[in-house]
Amino acid sequence: MPELHPLAETAARFIWWLPALPLLGFLVNGALAFVAAAKPGPADPSATNEHAGTAGGSDAGHDPHGAGSAHHDQAPRHPFAAVASIIGPGVIVVAFGLALAIFAAMRGVPLHEPYVHTLFHWMPVGDLQLDAALQLDQLSIVMVLVITGVGALIHVFSVGYMQDDPGYPRYFAYLNLFVFFMLLLVLGANLVVTFVGWEGVGLCSYLLIGFWFSEQANADAGKKAFVVNRIGDFGFMVAMFLLFANLGTLDYTGLASKAHLLAPGGSVVTAICLFLFLGCAGKSAQIPLYIWLPDAMAGPTPVSALIHAATMVTAGVFLVARTSMLFSLAPAASLAVALVGAVTALFAATIGLKQWDIKKVLAYSTVSQLGYMFVGVGVGAYTAGIFHLVTHAFFKALLFLGSGSVIFAMHRAYHAVQHHEDDAQDMRNMGGLRQYMPITWALMWIGTLAIAGIPPFAGFFSKDEILSAVFARAHGSALADASLLGVHGGTLLYVIWVFGLSAALLTAIYMTRMMLYTFHGPNRTGDDARAHLGEAPWVMTGPLVVLALLSAVGGWLNLPDVVTTLVPLGPSTTLEHWLEPVVAGATARLGGDATHVTMATEEVLMGVAVAIAVAGIAIAWTRLRPAALVPKAMAEPATGLEKVLEHKWYVDEAYDATVVRPIYKTSRTLLWRVLDVGLIDTVLVNGSAAMMRFLGWIGSQLQSGQVGTYAWMLVIGAVLIVRAFAKAGG
């Protein structure tokens, strides 16, 4: 190394401890789970017995007493619960502390080049020189802070939520392993290390969705997530192959320096970007591969918060930002990203309008918000996309954990009165929870206002920045001049903008609906169960408070100029300046001069956004009647459009009919009966055996046992040999 990197002497040299810590936690917790599983007896933590009795489709299998109650010592806690509760969240908290230290070090030095920490040479094969290396730059540290920070809070919440689960150490082992792979994903210095993390988080997602695998539906949901993600991974891998074939490198630094060798707007770079985006669409649940995410809600709620809202599903957004040097060369691909994002945002929001399961509402909301992020990174506003990723991590984790608290309370109440058949996640069984859980109620309203886009909460700033970025680029940018499938880019950008606004309106409506049905109006839990409703323990509400605080002030990360000139709240566009060394070039290439709208336009846009958010909340507030709801068991089936929305536009059914069942059919007839049984089994396997038997039969016929026959053969052979010698000699 000719010159020492400015970070080489700072805390950044301990960067490898970031993934190592969660891995350590995984090993310890995994060992605990193994030891406990090997020990038979009444404390046997095998998950099969405990959950067979709990209500189907319900997510939390908790003890009837809850933490802090007088009966707590009777609850069947796991024998290693104390150790796992310290190690599981502990390693993440320490990792977060280290991330803060590294962040502080990065602020102290001028940083133009990423700091690459090579652990070892991984694949030195001919032209392919791959290192197991970690890359630290402004983008990855933002992701690391979000993952370890929000991750630590969710780990702490899990201590309460999972307290009486028989698979307690197993749960923390998986969760730690997830954080390990996620950190590998964002810290990887080349696409292959990122891909390892990418696959690893997919594995952990699968393991945690099917955490209560003794119920068929949960195991199926895990499988669905895994299989759908494989389709995306195919795209990722093809993109890697194409990149290596064309540029000969997979390092991010190498890509940045060699990307100009690809023809801008050419078919190669467009294909690479589209294949990459296929991977992102799978991981980040975009149309057409979004279908796994709502089903992923079968996992424990903290898992939904961490993996399926805050971190893993945003990996696709991160990857587009990480490979912005490629996407900025392919305006058509970038337009496709933004368009898919916008359509997904609107589409998922419509489904969210009519879901009754509180987690399903949040799941579709996540899909919708991920669409927003892709709109941001698609139009080249990489900062805006990452900004929304960060704020979304705050408020969506808050909302999910809040819903976890609600489900926890509901489940506890139903458990206390032995109503296992009632659905603890259905909003029709809730209502009026405000008076039983006032803290959760207040905190979740903060989250709702943040996601709906009410200033000054975090979501307002990030969402507004994305929408104004789209609007700004609709004129005079490289994107507006490009075209996708013959449609002019500028027109598309306006369409995307309108879609974004409509999705914002729907977001405000369905989130207010969720809050109204859950916390307001009369209670529908049932007279006997109502007495057992109550706030969750502080180990769960504590993280909620922190996340609510972050949701409230997260917008300060990147205040727009127009706000700071009106009200001097603090420095403006902090995140944008921070990420400038990483994405500024790409942003400029796609946006040209049209990256920002004028101050006056910005004010109008902001006014429109706020008006839409307020309108959405007002519509929901005035039109919905929580008092008219009846519990799930007594509810009439929906009709018309409502029915279509409740059944999610019948997309799952359509996929089943057009993709799943034809594959089954082909597999059963062509692949199984014809190819496997017919060709491979009968012709190749049994056929070769029959051929050998036939040849053997022919040989056996020569063995007549008659010495005379043998003598004949001998003589004929001898004559032939003599003849051959005579010929050769003569």
Added chain:
Amino acid sequence: MLAESLALSAALFTVGVVGVLTRRNAIIVFMCVELMLNAVNLSFVALSRVYGATGQVFVIFVMTVAAAEAAVGLAIIIAIFRHLKSVNLKDINLLRG
């Protein structure tokens, strides 16, 4: 002289081969084998006039081996006869595959 000797050897050998191939009695087949060996011996002796005494040495070897073979072969034939009450080769097919 040499040519006549070799011709006689070839004739004797052929008689032996035909005997081995056509006869069914084990003892006659055995005698035909001896005939073939002796035909070869005759060639050796005849050719030793041209190529030196090595051929005659080999004749001694062949006769020794033939004697041993006759001892073993006849013993086997006797054993077979005791077992099958026949020395007809058609009846001896225990090695049929």
